[in-house]
Amino acid sequence: MRLRDLGEGNLIRRIRERFRNPAIPVGIGDDAAILDLPADHSLVYCSDLVAENSHFIRDIHPPDSVGYKAVAVNVSDVGAMGGVPMYFTVSVAAPGDLDLEWLDGFYTGIEKACGDFGVILAGGDTSSASSIFVDVSMVGRVPAGGAVLRSGAKVGDGIYVTGALGGSAAGLELLRKRTLDAPAVRRHLYPEPRHKVGAAVRALSHAMIDVSDGLSTDLGHIVEESRLSARIYKNKLPAAQGASELQVLHGGEEYELLIVAPQLPETIENVPVTRIGEMVESIDGLHRVYLDEAVLQPRGWDHYPTNSSA
Amino acid sequence: MRLRDLGEGNLIRRIRERFRNPAIPVGIGDDAAILDLPADHSLVYCSDLVAENSHFIRDIHPPDSVGYKAVAVNVSDVGAMGGVPMYFTVSVAAPGDLDLEWLDGFYTGIEKACGDFGVILAGGDTSSASSIFVDVSMVGRVPAGGAVLRSGAKVGDGIYVTGALGGSAAGLELLRKRTLDAPAVRRHLYPEPRHKVGAAVRALSHAMIDVSDGLSTDLGHIVEESRLSARIYKNKLPAAQGASELQVLHGGEEYELLIVAPQLPETIENVPVTRIGEMVESIDGLHRVYLDEAVLQPRGWDHYPTNSSA
Numbered sequence: 052m053r054l055r056d057l058g059e060g061n062l063i064r065r066i067r068e069r070f071r072n073p074a075i076p077v078g079i080g081d082d083a084a085i086l087d088l089p090a091d092h093s094l095v096y097c098s099d100l101v102a103e104n105s106h107f108i109r110d111i112h113p114p115d116s117v118g119y120k121a122v123a124v125n126v127s128d129v130g131a132m133g134g135v136p137m138y139f140t141v142s143v144a145a146p147g148d149l150d151l152e153w154l155d156g157f158y159t160g161i162e163k164a165c166g167d168f169g170v171i172l173a174g175g176d177t178s179s180a181s182s183i184f185v186d187v188s189m190v191g192r193v194p195a196g197g198a199v200l201r202s203g204a205k206v207g208d209g210i211y212v213t214g215a216l217g218g219s220a221a222g223l224e225l226l227r228k229r230t231l232d233a234p235a236v237r238r239h240l241y242p243e244p245r246h247k248v249g250a251a252v253r254a255l256s257h258a259m260i261d262v263s264d265g266l267s268t269d270l271g272h273i274v275e276e277s278r279l280s281a282r283i284y285k286n287k288l289p290a291a292q293g294a295s296e297l298q299v300l301h302g303g304e305e306y307e308l309l310i311v312a313p314q315l316p317e318t319i320e321n322v323p324v325t326r327i328g329e330m331v332e333s334i335d336g337l338h339r340v341y342l343d344e345a346v347l348q349p350r351g352w353d354h355y356p357t358n359s360s361a
Numbered sequence: 362m363r364l365r366d367l368g369e370g371n372l373i374r375r376i377r378e379r380f381r382n383p384a385i386p387v388g389i390g391d392d393a394a395i396l397d398l399p400a401d402h403s404l405v406y407c408s409d410l411v412a413e414n415s416h417f418i419r420d421i422h423p424p425d426s427v428g429y430k431a432v433a434v435n436v437s438d439v440g441a442m443g444g445v446p447m448y449f450t451v452s453v454a455a456p457g458d459l460d461l462e463w464l465d466g467f468y469t470g471i472e473k474a475c476g477d478f479g480v481i482l483a484g485g486d487t488s489s490a491s492s493i494f495v496d497v498s499m500v501g502r503v504p505a506g507g508a509v510l511r512s513g514a515k516v517g518d519g520i521y522v523t524g525a526l527g528g529s530a531a532g533l534e535l536l537r538k539r540t541l542d543a544p545a546v547r548r549h550l551y552p553e554p555r556h557k558v559g560a561a562v563r564a565l566s567h568a569m570i571d572v573s574d575g576l577s578t579d580l581g582h583i584v585e586e587s588r589l590s591a592r593i594y595k596n597k598l599p600a601a602q603g604a605s606e607l608q609v610l611h612g613g614e615e616y617e618l619l620i621v622a623p624q625l626p627e628t629i630e631n632v633p634v635t636r637i638g639e640m641v642e643s644i645d646g647l648h649r650v651y652l653d654e655a656v657l658q659p660r661g662w663d664h665y666p667t668n669s670s671a
Contacts, residue, residue, distance in 0.1 A: 077442075082569075083441070087403050096484060097393035100494070102454040105490060131393070144494055182491050186452040201390075201392075202391075
């Protein structure tokens with residue numbers, strides 16, 4: 052059965068039945084959802100989109116991974132502020148001749164993400180389009196005044212990273228060769244955001260970001276925003292199994308957290324946390340990332356690579 | 362200049378500079394925005410997407426209208442709950458060879474919408490894609506317990522509509538013939554959401570919806586959700602100038618409000634409000650809309666029309 056044989060009204064009814072949740076006052080099926088936030092909390096709010104042929108290939112990526120990942124990346128962003136993710140919307144545009152099996156698989160991934168991350172689908176939109184496009188927005192909570200920004204790093208702070216790096220990029224490489232059954236592939240398809248670590252280190256941390264664009268690029272954001280520099284050490288970087296040095300330094304879609312703090316324990320929420328370097332003063336006002344003694348240039352993912360770097 | 366000549370990092374920097382707003386604790390440029398909601402309020406939360414060739418044609422619709430409308434439709438949804446719109450995210454996917462002039466025009470429309478509706482751009486995402494996709498999500502506030510749903514209509518309530526109907530559909534018809542300078546065209550391109558009316562009638566109303574899919578379809582949602590029927594009168598329907606009867610009954614993208622209430626004044630927030638009928642008991646459990654004595658079938662917009670109705 053094709054999407055256009057179902058019709059938009061029936062599609063929305065199906066989604067609404069599947070994601071009905073008595074825990075929220077008003078969910079899918081009105082003009083907007085009505086939700087409650089605990090007192091003395093601020094809202095954490097973000098959105099992340101997934102476009103066919105930019106983020107996934109229909110022939111390669113299973114549909115449930117597309118749904119799962121679209122939620123996971125937003126969970127990761129909320130966690131990187133020290134927040135707790137709560138509610139999200141999903142807007143989906145897709146061709147009318149799309150097989151309904153794809154959409155069912157997609158929503159199976161969304162459903163699994165709801166269970167794994169404790170978040171609730173609160174609304175969204177559907178439309179036809181020439182290719183598949185998914186946008187997820189998410190709201191979460193953080194105690195008022197408690198969010199961890201990119202800009203708070205101080206000289207002498209340690210730079211920590213959760214888990215291991217390079218696994219998602221290594222997985223994508225395997226997937227392109229049609230290898231499906233490997234830990235790195237699972238990591239690429241069904242990333243594990245570290246939001247629980249993010250919330251746990253909130254009061255201990257000065258700055259935080261998730262590694263969605265690669266270590267070199269994302270640590271670059273911390274040094275830019277904090278107006279300092281960072282020095283990390285090659286022999287301290289935790290590499291995922293099978294990941295190359297380039298993948299560890301620049302591979303994106305990791306969703307590990309980069310945490311800047313005076314001192315962190317070695318394990319938080321059952322996730323290993325590794326100190327990879329420290330924040331240092333900038334020289335001549337140049338905010339840089341150093342890998343041992345050399346300047347590390349950002350080489351993460353750019354959806355519109357400039358001509359010079361393409 | 363093309364989008365890919367600018368690069369994603371530069372694009373985000375441009376947006377960030379343009380929409381910097383000291384009124385919010387953390388806006389664009391971190392993993393997520395941090396926002397505050399007044400005490401004793403619930404969150405109103407929704408999203409609406411705009412896809413090229415489904416919602417707009419690049420050769421016909423000016424780019425600023427695409428941006429303006431993407432925000433306006435969400436403002437309308439928040440207003441239709443009786444809420445006050447506050448913050449939004451914009452995710453945009455576009456081809457790398459898109460002229461930057463298009464994007465600049467698009468963000469000019471977003472900026473104008475911020476001014477007109479008093480909302481703040483808090484975040485978003487960008488990506489490449491084969492055609493243009495825009496998704497806007499929005500959060501607003503409503504006093505706790507005060508939201509107006511689709512399900513609260515009571516027998517004997519009046520059915521009211523703001524402004525006039527059919528104008529947007531009439532405008533689209535003119536636009537397809539390349540007529541740009543007409544009130545109906547402006548109404549189609551730069552809709553005026555009635556969120557201020559929605560907030561003003563909050564305590565007076567039993568049910569509310571915005572007319573985004575056409576009167577027949579949207580009043581159909583009220584009767585479905587309220588488990589009642591509705592009778593409206595042809596000679597009471599306020600028609601926009603130049604709109605045909607079919608456009609009045611079924612034309613979408615109006616963003617007028619359909620309000621069900623015991624009694625409303627004739628003008629609210631300087632907008633005329635017309636009583637077009639009343640809620641009645643359903644016969645044999647069939648929740649229907651009657652136009653005078655005949656059953657009015659929903660014929661509004663469906664992005665995936667089923668084969669039977671196509």
